[in-house]
Amino acid sequence: MDYGFINQYKQPKKSGNMIRDLNPITKLNLMLVLGLSPFFVQNFIYGFSMVIFFVIVSAAAGCFKSFFSMYWKVLLLFGVFLFLVKAAFAPGEQVIFQLWGICITHESIISGLNIVSLVLAFSGSFILFVKITPMEDFTYMLEQKGVSHVVSFVILSSFQTITDLGQNAQIILESQKARGIETEGNILQRAKAFIPVIGPLILNAIAGTEEKSIAMDARAFSAPVEHTFLSELPKAGNKEKILIVVFDLAFAALIIGRIALWVL
Amino acid sequence: MGFIELKNVTYTYPLAKEPALRNMTCSLERGKFYGVIGENAGGKTTFCNLLRGLIPHFYIGELVGEATIDGQDIREVDIDVLSTRMGYIFQNPFTQISGVRKTVFEEIALGLENLGVAKEEMIEKVIEIAELLKIENLLQNNPNRLSGGQRQRVAFASIMAMDTDVFVIDEPTSQLDPEGTESIFEIIHTLKERGKTIILVEHKVDLLAEYADEVIAIQGGEIIAEGKTKEVLSDLTLLERGVMLPQSVMLNQQLNNHGIHLPEVPVTKSECIRLLAERVG
Numbered sequence: 001m002d003y004g005f006i007n008q009y010k011q012p013k014k015s016g017n018m019i020r021d022l023n024p025i026t027k028l029n030l031m032l033v034l035g036l037s038p039f040f041v042q043n044f045i046y047g048f049s050m051v052i053f054f055v056i057v058s059a060a061a062g063c064f065k066s067f068f069s070m071y072w073k074v075l076l077l078f079g080v081f082l083f084l085v086k087a088a089f090a091p092g093e094q095v096i097f098q099l100w101g102i103c104i105t106h107e108s109i110i111s112g113l114n115i116v117s118l119v120l121a122f123s124g125s126f127i128l129f130v131k132i133t134p135m136e137d138f139t140y141m142l143e144q145k146g147v148s149h150v151v152s153f154v155i156l157s158s159f160q161t162i163t164d165l166g167q168n169a170q171i172i173l174e175s176q177k178a179r180g181i182e183t184e185g186n187i188l189q190r191a192k193a194f195i196p197v198i199g200p201l202i203l204n205a206i207a208g209t210e211e212k213s214i215a216m217d218a219r220a221f222s223a224p225v226e227h228t229f230l231s232e233l234p235k236a237g238n239k240e241k242i243l244i245v246v247f248d249l250a251f252a253a254l255i256i257g258r259i260a261l262w263v264l
Numbered sequence: 265m266g267f268i269e270l271k272n273v274t275y276t277y278p279l280a281k282e283p284a285l286r287n288m289t290c291s292l293e294r295g296k297f298y299g300v301i302g303e304n305a306g307g308k309t310t311f312c313n314l315l316r317g318l319i320p321h322f323y324i325g326e327l328v329g330e331a332t333i334d335g336q337d338i339r340e341v342d343i344d345v346l347s348t349r350m351g352y353i354f355q356n357p358f359t360q361i362s363g364v365r366k367t368v369f370e371e372i373a374l375g376l377e378n379l380g381v382a383k384e385e386m387i388e389k390v391i392e393i394a395e396l397l398k399i400e401n402l403l404q405n406n407p408n409r410l411s412g413g414q415r416q417r418v419a420f421a422s423i424m425a426m427d428t429d430v431f432v433i434d435e436p437t438s439q440l441d442p443e444g445t446e447s448i449f450e451i452i453h454t455l456k457e458r459g460k461t462i463i464l465v466e467h468k469v470d471l472l473a474e475y476a477d478e479v480i481a482i483q484g485g486e487i488i489a490e491g492k493t494k495e496v497l498s499d500l501t502l503l504e505r506g507v508m509l510p511q512s513v514m515l516n517q518q519l520n521n522h523g524i525h526l527p528e529v530p531v532t533k534s535e536c537i538r539l540l541a542e543r544v545g
Contacts, residue, residue, distance in 0.1 A: 001391065001400045006369070009387055136366065156364035160408070164363065211359035214318065218352040218375075218423060219362065222344040225380035230373040230387070 012234040013137065019061040023236040024138040025145070027129055029244050033251040035125030038118050040258040044110070047117025054124035063131045070131075074123045079116050086112030135159050137233055149227055153216070165201060172197045266291030267430070267461060268315055273329035275310065275319055284310040286485040288329070292463065294429070297456050299476035299493065300465040303506040307485035308465045312354075312434045314338070315463055317346045348379060351423035355435035357415035360422075361407045368399065368418050371407040375426040393425045397451055413444030420451050430461040437468060449475065473497050473510045473531040481507050498529035512536035 014021050022030075034054075038047035058067035090112065092105025139152035176193060177183045183193040236244075268291070275285040284307050292298055292315075300308050313319045320327045321343040331338040333346070354360065365371040369390055376386045394400050399417055402410065407418055416436055423431065433452070437445040449471050455462055456475065466472050472479060472493070479496040481489040483505055489496045496502070497510055500517065512530040519526065526543060530536035 001395070002404065005404050006387060006391065009369070009383070134366075136364070153364060160363040163408075208359050211354065211356055212363070214322065214352065214354070215360045215419075216362065217318075217322070217343070217347050218360075220344075220347045220375055220378040220426060223348050223378050223380075224342075224344055225378075228377050228380050228382060228386065230370055230377060230383060232383075 009230055012232050014234065017062055019057060020132050021234075023233065023240060024133050024141045026236055026240050026244055027133050028138070030247060031125045031129040033247045035122040037251060037254060038121040040254045042114070042258070044113040044117040047114070047121045050121040051117070051124050054121075054128050058128055058131065061128075061132045067128060067131045071124060071127050074127070075120060078119050078123070082119060083112040083116045086115055136231070140229060140231065140233060143227075143229075149221075153221070157212075161205065165205060168204060169194070169197055169201055172201060267294045267334055268292040269330070269332045270314075271330040273314070273327070273331050275314060275328070276326045277310075277323060278325050280325070284485050285314065288485075288487055290480060290487055290490055292461070294461050295459050296477045297452075297462040297475060298464065299469075299472035299479045300463060300482060301467070301469055301472065301479060301507055302482035302488075306483050308482050309354075309434055310485070311480075311482060312352070312432050312463065312465060316350055316352045316432045317341050317343045318352075348426070349428055350430040350432060351426060351428040353416075353419050353423055353431065353433045353436055355438045357412045357419060357439060360419040361410075361415055363408060366406060367403065368405050368407050368410070368421075369394075369403040371418055372421045372425050375422050379426060389425050389427075393421045396454060397421050397424070398447075413440045413447070416440060416444065416448060417451070420448070424451075424455070428460075431455055431463070433462065433464045435465050435467070437466065445471070467508065469497060469508050470510045470512075470533065473512075474533075481505075483507065494529075494531050497531045 034050060038050055041047070055064070055068065055071075058064045087104050087108050088102045090105070090108035092103075092107030092111075094106035095103060096106060096109070097104040135156055139147075139155050142155075143149055143152050173183045173193060176197070181193060182189055184190065270288050270290050273285060273288040274283050276283040286307075288311070300311060302308050310319065313323060314327075314331065315333075317333065317338060319325065320339060321341075327339065333341055333350075362371060362374055365374055372390045372393060373386050376389060381389070390403075394403055397417055397420065399414075399421060402414060402418065405414075407415065410418060416439075420436070437448050440448065445468065452462060452464060453475055464472070464476070476493045478491060479489070479493050480487055481496060481502055488505055488507075489499060489502055498513055500509070500513070503509055510531050512533055512535065515536060516526055516529050524543070526539045528539065530539050
């Protein structure tokens with residue numbers, strides 16, 4: 001029996017990394033403030049600065065690899081695509097390049113950069129939050145704040161379902177492959193193999209739900225008593241609370257300033 | 265009066281034309297180990313669902329007759345309270361894991377968290393159960409990445425940690441290899457030693473013959489035989505009704521066909537060896 005492992009449950013959960021050990025609600029608050037601030041600053045330089053900031057924070061939190069492996073897909077898919085569409089079709093006066101219906105102007109490039117910076121900043125903050133916050137910690141804090149354990153289970157279970165569906169899809173694809181069906185190759189071939197799998201995959205997931213709910217009932221999930229917790233998180237310290245207040249006040253000032261600029 | 269009493273119980277699933285349980289009458293006592301046998305789709309799982317209160321609370325359907333648990337009508341039982349007194353383990357090891365806990369230790373503790381057990385006590389109970397079921401080596405593993413047999417043992421551990429009085433266990437070994445089956449029966453034997461009431465649906469009649477106090481045979485939603493294990497499992501008429509009997513009973517029948525008669529029908533392997541040894545020497 002590894003008592004070192006067991007003893008970790010006797011203490012509030014800590015990883016030793018300052019960023020990861022922030023309270024999940026603090027992280028959520030910071031994610032929203034930092035992710036939404038570019039919408040009010042309305043400057044792509046600020047937006048891209050936030051993107052760089054999130055990359056640095058991910059490295060400091062020790063999750064750069066997992067953060068960036070997901071983030072670059074967003075950068076490529078949404079960033080480049082949105083920029084190209086905006087740059088090519090947004091209206092503007094100072095024409096740089098024109099070909100058939102495409103008209104790239106100085107204004108359209110600025111507009112493209114602006115929208116891309118907003119999307120990337122918000123998605124960056126969200127992905128970073130997911131990467132540095134274990135969902136069980138987040139739902140634990142939600143329950144501490146009075147959210148029903150049913151809601152917290154639904155959140156956790158939904159995240160797990162994504163993983164389960166991926167694994168089940170892989171199993172079905174492998175069995176298809178064993179039957180001689182081509183599951184590898186170009187995108188079209190992969191799509192041909194994958195699309196017929198979607199139906200059984202979803203039906204299996206639905207069929208499993210009934211047994212899953214019985215299994216949870218067997219664990220006294222709805223027992224009429226107050227639940228306790230094996231893993232607990234440390235309470236947010238004063239420094240953390242001050243940090244949140246400062247960020248929230250700055251964000252409030254930003255919103256007020258932006259509204260004032262619109263009105264005046 | 266038994267702990268669980270059924271009198272002329274008939275149950276039909278929603279939208280079904282035929283009842284899944286027909287005119288069932290039986291009485292189950294505390295602290296006994298009941299084996300439930302019968303052909304596939306004969307109503308064994310429905311019988312378990314009824315005993316566990318899932319019928320009529322989860323599966324609404326039409327329930328006719330008198331069904332009581334500890335003297336209380338099953339229709340009036342609070343299923344949430346019942347879950348704290350009756351453990352339920354079923355055959356699919358892959359859907360019994362909550363999927364929301366990162367380690368087996370946390371998975372076993374989940375039921376205790378739901379029961380509001382204090383943290384220190386919770387940790388002690390998980391350690392105790394893990395040692396009892398010899399799964400200490402699994403405690404740090406991710407429950408979602410265990411094999412079928414390991415998951416089934418973790419499911420048992422999770423329910424055993426909750427220390428319920430009654431265990432309804434539906435074909436726990438149907439997806440396991442012989443080694444996994446043996447370890448599950450060892451766990452069930454431990455439960456029996458602890459004085460728990462066990463209702464086990466199982467096709468492996470040889471193992472039931474070893475452990476069960478009483479056997480209930482179900483066919484077509486009806487109880488066709490009920491009583492002491494030896495009495496029921498030595499009843500050759502059950503063979504004609506599609507119910508498997510222990511190998512020792514079959515061997516005895518073959519011996520009878522060849523004119524060799526043992527003083528009694530052996531239902532367990534050890535009994536068979538003893539009687540044969542007496543006969544030979």
